[in-house]
Amino acid sequence: MKAHGRLMIFSLVACVAYTLAYYFEWSLFQYYFAQNSIGFWEQGGAVGPPILWYGWLATAVLAGAIGAMAIPSRWVARVLPDLLWLVPVVLIFAALMYERRWFM
Amino acid sequence: MFTTLLLFHGLISVALLGAITHQAFAVAARRVEARGTSFIARFRGTDPAAYSTAIVVLVATVILTGAILYPSYRMIVRPALQALDLRAANGVFEIKEHLSAIALVLLPAYWAAWRQPLVPEYFAARIGLTWILASVVWWNFIVGQLLVSIKGPV
Numbered sequence: 001m002k003a004h005g006r007l008m009i010f011s012l013v014a015c016v017a018y019t020l021a022y023y024f025e026w027s028l029f030q031y032y033f034a035q036n037s038i039g040f041w042e043q044g045g046a047v048g049p050p051i052l053w054y055g056w057l058a059t060a061v062l063a064g065a066i067g068a069m070a071i072p073s074r075w076v077a078r079v080l081p082d083l084l085w086l087v088p089v090v091l092i093f094a095a096l097m098y099e100r101r102w103f104m
Numbered sequence: 105m106f107t108t109l110l111l112f113h114g115l116i117s118v119a120l121l122g123a124i125t126h127q128a129f130a131v132a133a134r135r136v137e138a139r140g141t142s143f144i145a146r147f148r149g150t151d152p153a154a155y156s157t158a159i160v161v162l163v164a165t166v167i168l169t170g171a172i173l174y175p176s177y178r179m180i181v182r183p184a185l186q187a188l189d190l191r192a193a194n195g196v197f198e199i200k201e202h203l204s205a206i207a208l209v210l211l212p213a214y215w216a217a218w219r220q221p222l223v224p225e226y227f228a229a230r231i232g233l234t235w236i237l238a239s240v241v242w243w244n245f246i247v248g249q250l251l252v253s254i255k256g257p258v
Contacts, residue, residue: 085232102195
């Protein structure tokens, strides 16, 4: 049960971290597909546009892992079952709102 | 290589669609109706817990292959969409990107919620997470097919 709680905390923290990562562009690294290279700092336009999605995902996984290790399961045991589906629903709605710029 | 991987990605997506749709309808049906003999009742009458491990593997495989294909999308498809000024098509892919990431990081919680023996406290979480994953999978499949149709054969 304790391990299950940690997995659930990982998911919740990683979900929130991913949303913050794309909103604030906290990408752990950038992948420059034209050069097939990875950079940890933003490089100039000569190397072409980067893919940030891999870096956002890495940020989320890292934050989730830290959260799962640092947050005691008992702290969230009471609210965890409801948060498990409520938080992702809110974050999906936030993603839809963020990307509505493409449809204006 | 690109075409083979795209085909594999599409085939796995179809298997995932079947599994997650079965589970979503089965988990919702448990509360309100007993097993019946009609097609719909039989479709909903399966054991939803039996799908969870397969769904975790399929979701992870689909997203992993999608991640491998992503640079090709950026090099081939996205410039074509921009040249045609199809902003909405770009937008639906951006949404697909976010939903895929959220689905991927939700997999540990989904797997834990469906572990046997099923914990009664996670009943609502099982329904919620299953329907979230099902919605994401359907959205991503439709958007993927739409973009392939717009771009045409590579």
